[in-house]
Amino acid sequence: MRCLMCGKSRDEGTFRDLFDPQDPLCENCRSQWRKKHIRFRLDGVPVESSYVYNDAFSRCLIQFKELNDEALQDVFLYEVVSRLRFRYRGYTLCLLPSSEEKTNRRGFSHLRLMFACLKMPMIEPFVKVADQDQKHLGREERLAMRDYIALKDGVQLPEKILLCDDTITTGATTLGALAALGRKAGKVCIYAVSANVRWL
Numbered sequence: 001m002r003c004l005m006c007g008k009s010r011d012e013g014t015f016r017d018l019f020d021p022q023d024p025l026c027e028n029c030r031s032q033w034r035k036k037h038i039r040f041r042l043d044g045v046p047v048e049s050s051y052v053y054n055d056a057f058s059r060c061l062i063q064f065k066e067l068n069d070e071a072l073q074d075v076f077l078y079e080v081v082s083r084l085r086f087r088y089r090g091y092t093l094c095l096l097p098s099s100e101e102k103t104n105r106r107g108f109s110h111l112r113l114m115f116a117c118l119k120m121p122m123i124e125p126f127v128k129v130a131d132q133d134q135k136h137l138g139r140e141e142r143l144a145m146r147d148y149i150a151l152k153d154g155v156q157l158p159e160k161i162l163l164c165d166d167t168i169t170t171g172a173t174t175l176g177a178l179a180a181l182g183r184k185a186g187k188v189c190i191y192a193v194s195a196n197v198r199w200l
């Protein structure tokens with residue numbers, strides 16, 4: 001089996017490559033990800049992340065999202081599947097919205113693929129009301145993103161909600177989702193696979 005990022009054959013790799021051949025990444029690529037159990041609160045809601053967002057994580061995410069490399073879908077949660085399934089038993093995964101236009105361009109919902117390995121109930125209850133690409137916005141404008149997310153019409157919210165995203169950067173998108181849930185939600189937690197270093 002070959003590493004999905006560098007293409008190196010796992011058979012010629014390190015001890016871990018041979019010991020854990022199911023990991024889609026070789027030890028060298030995996031070691032470039034900064035694994036860290038990060039916990040903080042956003043508007044009083046508990047947030048959990050498993051990696052510090054860095055270049056290696058970003059490269060992999062871009063290859064998955066922008067280059068439509070669906071083969072990478074299980075890479076992101078590979079190391080934490082059991083933990084998350086145990087920790088959030090009884091929760092429904094509520095995927096944060098990406099802009100529809102982008103999803104259509106990609107032809108797949110990248111979060112749906114990324115979180116499928118948890119084999120937990122999953123819904124996409126939100127829509128982005130306006131299509132804003134955050135990277136072009138300043139900090140103030142990013143914070144205003146909280147206004148751009150709404151619940152889809154007629155959506156039935158589950159009792160226990162785990163808001164899921166690939167990365168939490170400013171938290172603006174997540175705050176937008178929390179605002180959209182308002183008081184209609186029961187118990188809410190947030191999980192982002194990676195978190196910006198500012199949240200450490």
Ligand SMILES: [Zn+2]
Nearest residue numbers: 003006026029
């Ligand atoms: Zn590799």
